[in-house]
Amino acid sequence: MAESPASMAVAAPAPAKVSYDGCPGCGMERRKESSKGVPYKELLFVGVTTFASSLPITSLFPFLYFMIRDLHVAHREEDIGFYAGFLGASYMIGRGFASIFWGMVADRIGRKPVIAFSLFSVVIFNTLFGLSVKYWVAIATRLLLGALNGLLAPIKAYSIEVCRAEQQALGLSIVSTAWGMGVIIGPAIGGYLAQPVKQYPHLFHEKSAFGRFPYLLPCLCISLLAALAFISCAWLPETLHKHKGLETSVETAEGSTTQENTESPKKSLFKNWPLMSSIITYCVFSLHDTAHSEIFSLWTVSNRKYGGLSFSSKDVGQVLAVAGASLLVYQLFVYRWVDRILGPIRSTRIAAALSIPIIAAYPFMTHLSGVKLGVALYIAAMIKSMLALWLCALFKYSSLRILIFEYVDQITRATGISLLQNNAVPQEQRGAANGIATTAMSLFKAVAPAGAGIIFSWAQKRQHAAFFPGDQMVFLLLNLTEVIGLILTFKPFLAVPQQYK
Numbered sequence: 001m002a003e004s005p006a007s008m009a010v011a012a013p014a015p016a017k018v019s020y021d022g023c024p025g026c027g028m029e030r031r032k033e034s035s036k037g038v039p040y041k042e043l044l045f046v047g048v049t050t051f052a053s054s055l056p057i058t059s060l061f062p063f064l065y066f067m068i069r070d071l072h073v074a075h076r077e078e079d080i081g082f083y084a085g086f087l088g089a090s091y092m093i094g095r096g097f098a099s100i101f102w103g104m105v106a107d108r109i110g111r112k113p114v115i116a117f118s119l120f121s122v123v124i125f126n127t128l129f130g131l132s133v134k135y136w137v138a139i140a141t142r143l144l145l146g147a148l149n150g151l152l153a154p155i156k157a158y159s160i161e162v163c164r165a166e167q168q169a170l171g172l173s174i175v176s177t178a179w180g181m182g183v184i185i186g187p188a189i190g191g192y193l194a195q196p197v198k199q200y201p202h203l204f205h206e207k208s209a210f211g212r213f214p215y216l217l218p219c220l221c222i223s224l225l226a227a228l229a230f231i232s233c234a235w236l237p238e239t240l241h242k243h244k245g246l247e248t249s250v251e252t253a254e255g256s257t258t259q260e261n262t263e264s265p266k267k268s269l270f271k272n273w274p275l276m277s278s279i280i281t282y283c284v285f286s287l288h289d290t291a292h293s294e295i296f297s298l299w300t301v302s303n304r305k306y307g308g309l310s311f312s313s314k315d316v317g318q319v320l321a322v323a324g325a326s327l328l329v330y331q332l333f334v335y336r337w338v339d340r341i342l343g344p345i346r347s348t349r350i351a352a353a354l355s356i357p358i359i360a361a362y363p364f365m366t367h368l369s370g371v372k373l374g375v376a377l378y379i380a381a382m383i384k385s386m387l388a389l390w391l392c393a394l395f396k397y398s399s400l401r402i403l404i405f406e407y408v409d410q411i412t413r414a415t416g417i418s419l420l421q422n423n424a425v426p427q428e429q430r431g432a433a434n435g436i437a438t439t440a441m442s443l444f445k446a447v448a449p450a451g452a453g454i455i456f457s458w459a460q461k462r463q464h465a466a467f468f469p470g471d472q473m474v475f476l477l478l479n480l481t482e483v484i485g486l487i488l489t490f491k492p493f494l495a496v497p498q499q500y501k
Helices: 007-012 024-034 039-056 061-071 079-108 111-130 135-148 154-161 164-194 216-235 272-303 313-333 335-342 344-367 370-397 415-423 427-460 471-487
Strands: 017-020 248-252
Touching: 007 272, 017 039, 039 111, 039 154, 039 164, 039 216, 061 135, 061 164, 061 272, 061 313, 079 111, 079 135, 079 154, 079 272, 079 313, 079 427, 111 135, 111 216, 164 216, 164 313, 164 335, 272 344, 272 427, 272 471, 335 344, 344 370, 344 471, 427 471
Parallel strands: none
Antiparallel strands: 017 248
């Protein structure tokens, strides 16, 4: 009796996996097969490297206003926000245009060279940014820092490739957590260490290098950490498969742990409306969050006569650090219960609605002072950060996770998105896929601070306008963006997957 096709398929042997001597990727595969434990050394490197790379992104926000003022590029105090917006956007502009390139380079020559070069670029250009005495120099160094720091795409691929299949979520969670910690601690470093002669006159002399370059110290500390991570690259194993010109040495009957098989053609992603509607909605919220970060820093340090709070860079760094730390605690211990009770769609809508009155209250805090102001501002900043986490819930569960990994400054629950993205492509395309995701995020986040700076500068010139004078107009426009995002979470625009309805 002839065997059925089904029984023949069951009896068919697994495809052979071929290993090559001298191939770093095959060497890593053999190491993973022989060792069942967690690769602590590699994951420690991933965490330290990601942390060092993320620090420069947000470290300048607490002192950005003062730096523009000291560079004497703004003719009037009201114009500081205009120039600050472009300086804040320059890093993301550079990274947006170069991320795909670095992803492709990582797929061609390996993860290790790109990671090492990215860390080296942080050491050089972040230090040069601290030494900037001209506005165009500051813009150029931040632009080059973003363009040459192509670490994010290869480090996500690397975190997948050093782990066994059951450990890959852990690897990517290290990237997400380290990135989140970097953008939390970055503002604290910038706020506490900027202008050290003014903040710590008993430790730093006015005629010292830190007196001439008041923003060098925070940049130097970050560059030092990046230099240590760069040195550690010497002990970093490569994970990319390089088989050209190598002889086969080992054959086994086991299937490869890396994804080599191509899938059958599928419907175009651009015709997938659940995916596209999620991307558009997500982009609106991303624009809002990034613009809010820029405006909050400018508003708190601007003079009270222009509707600001007259904070120092140290005060701003402290507020941002406390808000970020509270977000981390909320995410680890509270958010899972909120998500379980409300669900992703409902929690997203509630978060957007609750953000509106909080932002609307900001311009009226100028009437407070002392303890009342501190309590109100800290509570508002912490709640706003927590609500940003709720807003991410929608995109964690939607079909957007097929395509894109979002490392929103305060969010670390995007591990599942990045895991699916990295496993959806062969190893030789992982770097490029992560590069595309990084490019999309970077370009959108580059528009937000530049636009926010322009609007903030314009608003400070209309302090006596009859319709929403001064900073009230800024926060009104922020709330309008939030309202648009809220509307987009409803039908018929947002197409929600059936299992989440």
